[in-house]
Every structure is written in structure tokens, then in C-alpha cells.
Amino acid sequence: MNEKFSHEDHRFMAACLRHARRNRGLTGTNPSVGTLIVREGRVVGRGITAQGGRPHAETLALRQAGEAARGATAYVSLEPCAHHGVTPPCAQALIDAGVSRVITAWIDPDARVDGQGHAMLIEAGIKVETGLLAQMAARDLRGYLNRKTKNRPQVILKLAVSRDGMIGRQGEEVSITGPLARAYGHRMRAEVDGILVGRGTVQADDPDLTCRLSGLEQRSPHRFILDTNATLSTESRLVNSALRVPVSLITTKSALPSSLASVGVRHFIAEAHDGTLALPEILEDMAASGLSSLLVEGGAQVACSFLEANLVDEIALFRAPVEIGQGGIASPITSDSVPDTFALARTLQLGDDTLELYSQAS
Ligand code: AOF
Ligand code: ZN
Numbered sequence: 001m002n003e004k005f006s007h008e009d010h011r012f013m014a015a016c017l018r019h020a021r022r023n024r025g026l027t028g029t030n031p032s033v034g035t036l037i038v039r040e041g042r043v044v045g046r047g048i049t050a051q052g053g054r055p056h057a058e059t060l061a062l063r064q065a066g067e068a069a070r071g072a073t074a075y076v077s078l079e080p081c082a083h084h085g086v087t088p089p090c091a092q093a094l095i096d097a098g099v100s101r102v103i104t105a106w107i108d109p110d111a112r113v114d115g116q117g118h119a120m121l122i123e124a125g126i127k128v129e130t131g132l133l134a135q136m137a138a139r140d141l142r143g144y145l146n147r148k149t150k151n152r153p154q155v156i157l158k159l160a161v162s163r164d165g166m167i168g169r170q171g172e173e174v175s176i177t178g179p180l181a182r183a184y185g186h187r188m189r190a191e192v193d194g195i196l197v198g199r200g201t202v203q204a205d206d207p208d209l210t211c212r213l214s215g216l217e218q219r220s221p222h223r224f225i226l227d228t229n230a231t232l233s234t235e236s237r238l239v240n241s242a243l244r245v246p247v248s249l250i251t252t253k254s255a256l257p258s259s260l261a262s263v264g265v266r267h268f269i270a271e272a273h274d275g276t277l278a279l280p281e282i283l284e285d286m287a288a289s290g291l292s293s294l295l296v297e298g299g300a301q302v303a304c305s306f307l308e309a310n311l312v313d314e315i316a317l318f319r320a321p322v323e324i325g326q327g328g329i330a331s332p333i334t335s336d337s338v339p340d341t342f343a344l345a346r347t348l349q350l351g352d353d354t355l356e357l358y359s360q361a362s
Contacts, residue, residue: 004129004132005103005129005132008041009073009075009103009132010132010133012036012038012043012073012075012103013075013077013103013105013132013133014133014136015036015043015075016034016035016036016075016076016077016105017034017077017105017133017136017137017140018034019034019036019046019048020032020033020034020048020049020057020077020140021034021140022048023048023049023050023051024140024191025190025191025192025193025219025221026051026052026219027049027050027051027052027053028052028053028290029053029290029292030049030053030054030056031049031078031141031143031144031292032048032049032140033048033049033056033057033058033076033077033078034046034047034048034057034075034076034077035047035048035057035058035060035061035062035074035075035076035077036061036074036075037061037062037064037065037068037069037072037073037074037075037099038072038073038074038075039065039068039069039071039072039073044064044065044068044069044072045060045061045062045063045064045065045066045068045069045072046060046061046064047059047060047061047062047063047064048060054085054086054087055086055087056080056081056085056087056090057076057077057090058074058076058080058090058093058094059087059090059093061074062093062094062097065097069097069098069099070097070098070099071098071099071100072099072100072101073099073100073101073102073103074094074099074101074102074103075103075104075132076090076102076103076104076105077104077105077106077137077140077141078104078105078106078108078137078141079104079106079107079108079113079115079117079118079130080093080094080102080104080113080117080118080121081108081110081112081113081117082112082113082116082117082119082120083110083112083113089117089120090117091116091117091118091120091121092120094121094126095120095121095124095126099126100126100127101126101127101128101129102118102121102126102127102128102129103128103129103130103132104118104128104129104130104131104132105130105131105132105133105134105136105137105138106130106131106134106137106138106141106145107130109145109148109149110148118130142154142293142313143192143193143292143293144292146287146292146293146313147287147290147291147292150287151284151287151288152280152283152284152286152287152311153193153194153283153286153287153291153292153293153294154292154293154294154313154314155283155293155294155296155306155311155312155313155314156188156192156293156294156295156296156312156313156314156315156316157296157303157306157307157312157314157315157316158185158188158295158296158297158315158316158318159303159315159316159317159318159331159332159333160176160177160181160185160318160320160353161176161317161318161319161320161331161334161335162176162320162322162323162324162328163319163320163321163322163323164323164324164325164328165328165330165331165334166324166328166329166330166331167298167299167300167329167330167331168204168205168299168324168328168329169324169327169328169329170327170328170329171204171327172327173204173205173206174324176318176320176322176324177318177320177350177353178320178350178351178352178353179351180350180351180353181318181320181350181351181353181355183213184348184350184355185318186211186212186213186216187211187213187216188295188316189209189210189211189219189220189221189295190211190213190216190219190220190221191219191293192221192293192294192295193221193222193290193291193292193293193294194221194222194223194224194286194291194293194294194295195209195221195222195223195224195294195295195296195297196223196224196225196226196294196295196296196297196302197209197223197224197225197226197296197297197298197299197302198225198226198227198298198299198301198302199225199226199227199228199231199232200299200301201297201298201299201302202225202227202232202233202236202238203233204299205298206236206237206238207237207238207297208237208238208241209221209223209238209297210223210241210245220245221295222245222246222247222248222291223238223245223246223247223248224247224248224250224268224286224294225238225247225248225249225250226250226277226302227249227250227251228251228252228272228275228277229251229252229253230249230251230253230256230257230260232249232260232265234259234260234263239260239263239265240263242263242264242265242266243263243264246266247264247265247266248265248266248267248268249265249266249267249268250268250270250277250282251267251268251269251270252269252270252271252272252277253267253269254269255267268282268285270282270285276305279305279306279309279311280309280311283311296312299329300329300330300331300332303331303332303333304332307332307333307339312360313359313360314345314357314358314359314360315333315338315342315356315357315358316355316356316357316358317333317334317335317338317355317356317357317358318350318353318354318355319335319353319354319355319356320352320353321352321353335356338356338358341360341361342358342359342360342361343358343359343360343361344356344357344358345357345358345359
């Protein structure tokens with residue numbers, strides 16, 4: 001245990017991080033941050049970044065704490081901001097409220113903050129310590145940190161693989177995983193900002209790519225289709241739901257056919273290198289538009305392209321006991337061939353299926 005921090009500090013920061021997790025996927029381009037205000041061992045204020053990104057966590061926690069914040073300790077999962085947004089900086093709000101100690105998990109890499117929040121607090125005579133449960137916080141904030149430090153969203157590759165190593169069958173829609181694994185897949189969609197597939201997958205499966213879990217329908221991510229020549233069928237489910245949940249076609253064309261544009265399909269213009277869409281640049285543009293996490297769901301060729309370009313941060317590998325046999329489409333990776341730059345982080349049993357979650361072992 002780090003000497004700077006007591007058992008109580010660990011316990012409250014852990015609670016603060018759990019609290020922050022509740023709004024993941026709901027705070028727009030802003031990370032979901034948590035704040036706990038603690039006085040004499042008792043929580044007097046709790047806050048999480050609100051839906052849409054404002055108010056910030058500290059504002060809400062201080063509002064709840066009121067006068068009790070004076071002399072209290074504030075636990076914040078990310079360094080309090082130092083910039084003027086809709087409201088004055090959170091660092092200033094903590095100073096004004098009279099807290100005497102601020103403990104954070106991670107320094108905010110946003111250029112407008114980047115140590116300045118901590119500096120403001122120290123300047124005002126507040127005791128500041130950072131780095132408590134840092135790895136856990138960084139894991140929760142990984143989409144945001146990826147966007148700010150690598151200029152691309154965190155990329156999660158999702159694959160459902162049969163016992164014989166297939167992800168589907170040529171020309172036919174087959175179900176590989178069972179209902180629990182499918183529900184988990186929908187849960188994953190609810191937690192990301194974007195989801196991406198190739199046009200071939202749309203043609204073969206006509207997917208919705210929305211989150212259809214009861215109560216989480218509003219958390220469907222922005223849907224992106226790699227479609228170099230903008231030939232997506234206007235009859236597809238994706239196109240028909242474009243006004244409800246955003247769909248962007250990633251193409252090299254200068255304009256979308258009016259049949260698509262007129263029904264709300266958005267256009268994402270990309271470069272191509274040697275006839276192949278330039279994935280690194282696409283991800284950079286996505287990050288610039290505020291996207292922090294992207295779920296890549298198919299098909300085999302798209303998965304291969306992301307893996308070959310070394311653009312995958314995590315792999316969610318669903319292993320199902322079914323056999324596909326004749327006409328199967330081979331998965332680019334199976335449990336036996338996950339690249340050795342990835343480490344198994346977690347295994348979950350979901351009915352008859354097993355989910356293996358891998359992260360880049362950085
Ligand atoms: C905090 N507490 O709860 C969050 C913070 O667009 P704005 O003005 O809301 O600023 C967005 C930036 O605020 C974001 O990039 C990150 O630096 C910080 N997020 N800061 O003090 C919070 N969500
Ligand atoms: Zn703030």
C-alpha cells in the first residue's frame with residue numbers, strides 16, 4: 001500500500017471509481033468522473049459527471065455537501081478542471097467550498113488542465129495527492145485517455161467464434177452465440193460511443209447494430225459502415241433507422257447518393273491508400289469529433305485490417321460450442337491464435353458460451 005494514502009483513502013477512492021462507472025457512455029465527449037466529499041469518515045456529498053457532460057462531478061458533489069464541505073476531503077477520479085466552461089473551474093469550486101484535502105487518481109491530459117487543476121488547489125493551500133488507485137481509474141477512463149493521448153478512440157474488436165473456428169457461413173445468416181452472450185454484446189454496445197462494421201456484414205446479416213436491452217435503448221452508439229463506394233442498400237435496417245440512431249457511411253466519395261443522404265445517413269469522407277480505406281486517419285478523425293471508444297463488430301476482413309494495422313486495444317472473443325462446418329468463414333483469430341501482445345484479462349461464462357476479454361499488454 002502507498003504510504004501517502006490510508007486504508008480509508010483507498011476505500012473512499014474505490015467507492016468514488018465505482019460511482020463514476022455508472023455514467024459511462026452517457027457523458028458525451030466528457031469522461032464520466034466521480035467525486036466523493038468525505039468529512040470525519042462520513043460521505044457528505046457524491047457526484048458523477050451528468051448526462052451530456054455537464055455539470056461536472058465536483059459541482060454536484062459540492063452542491064450536495066453544502067457547508068459540510070468545509071474542512072472535508074474530496075476524492076476525485078480525475079484531476080479537477082482548471083478551465084472556464086459553462087461554469088468556473090472545478091478546482092476553484094473546491095477552493096471556494098473550503099475543502100482541506102483533495103485526492104485524485106489521475107492527471108487530466110486535456111491541454112486546458114494537465115496539472116493546472118492540481119496547481120490551483122496547491123496554490124490555495126489545499127493538500128493535494130494524486131495517483132491513488134491510478135491503474136483502476138485509467139482502465140475506467142481508457143477511452144478518454146486514448147483519445148487525448150493517442151488521438152484515436154479505444155478500439156475493441158468483438159468476435160463470436162464457433163468451436164471449429166468460424167465466425168459465420170458464406171451467404172447465410174447463422175447464429176453463433178446464445179441469448180446471454182448476445183445480451184452481453186448489447187451491453188458492450190451501450191458502453192461505447194461508436195460501432196463499426198464493413199459493408200459486407202451489412203449485406204450478409206442486415207444488422208441493426210443498436211442496443212436493444214430494456215432500459216438501455218437510448219444508449220445505442222453511433223453506427224459507422226466502411227463502404228468505399230457508398231453502395232449501401234437503401235433497404236437495409238441501418239438506413240431505415242438512420243433518423244433514430246445515427247449512421248455514418250465511411251467512403252472515399254465526395255458526396256453520398258441522394259437516396260441515402262435524404263433519409264438521414266451521414267457522410268464520413270475518408271482517404272484510401274492502395275484502394276483500402278486508411279484506418280489510422282479514420283480513427284484520428286473520429287477522435288477529433290469526440291469519439292472515445294469504438295466497437296469493431298465485423299466481418300473477418302475488417303477485423304484483419306484492424307489487427308494488421310495494430311489498431312486494436314482489446315479483444316472480446318466469444319467462444320461458442322456450435323459447429324459451422326461446410327461453407328464456414330474462418331475467424332481471423334481464435335483463442336489459440338490471439339496475438340501475443342494481448343493478455344487475457346477476464347473470462348466469463350455466458351450460458352453455453354465463454355467470453356474471453358483480452359487487453360494489449362502495454
Ligand atoms: C472535471 N470534472 O466531472 C469532468 C471533467 O466541455 P467542458 O467544459 O465540460 O470540459 C470538458 C473537459 O472537462 C474534459 O476534456 C476534461 O478535461 C474535463 N472533465 N473535469 O473537473 C468532471 N467530466
Ligand atoms: Zn470541472
